[in-house]
Amino acid sequence: MKNQMQWEEAKAFCETLTAEEDALTREMVARLADKRSLWTMAVLAEADAPLRFSRIIEQVKGVSQKSLTKSLRGLERDGLVTRAVFAEVPSRVEYALTLLGLELLEQVAPLWMWVAGSVGAFYRARRAFDRR
Amino acid sequence: MKNQMQWEEAKAFCETLTAEEDALTREMVARLADKRSLWTMAVLAEADAPLRFSRIIEQVKGVSQKSLTKSLRGLERDGLVTRAVFAEVPSRVEYALTLLGLELLEQVAPLWMWVAGSVGAFYRARRAFDRR
DNA sequence: CCGTATCCAAGCCGATACTG
């Protein structure tokens, strides 16, 4: 039951947070579900170099300019990516992952791996459930 | 750079998934962002015993009957909680966390802890951004 | 007690058109 303790530990730690901190924590976790934000960060991580807006939108397939802009603004606001504007014509804007952003990705990786590895279990559960 | 490798490893592993598996993985990760689902599971984990619908709705503050029902159905469908109906009047329904559900919570714990511990960094980033 | 059905307000997102 050492695993259970890990969860309890997390719960206990969260109790020490102020309401504002707790809200912010939830907001950050919620970002993970926002497919686009996570995917955008992954693209930047993979490139391992600053990317222009147009390069990113190519790789995050299906995203609209508006949504990508919004995602990037949010990521920038929370210190997960940087935004550098170059005074050229035509204009050039480069985005890059921050250290904090990379750390977040690293934290997500094990969970993502576990979910991906357990996908069979979820699939079977659904099959069983849907059969009634 | 061993941390970076962890992320790359996850990316590589995801490449081996079928489109359907990948979609399901994303769906499961998305569930984590659904505040209510995670919170509901946490309540069940804390109770460490089956809970009635009405007990749960008391602890997941602010949730409507409709939303909680929807969350529980989703969790049940994916094998994260069980639902037991007792033929009594008035009717009684008990929900409990499955082993899979507990495992999921355990996987989430480290990430959640990291985010909670980094909340100061996010807060400072926002302050700096908003001052501009 | 537990769940469903309906209505309604708010927010998301893509498409499109326009600006520096």
Added chain:
DNA sequence: CAGTATCGGCTTGGATACGG
């Protein structure tokens, strides 16, 4: 090139009322 502005469809979620 990298946005902003606007519109319209779609989904989400609370409130309420009702049924099993």
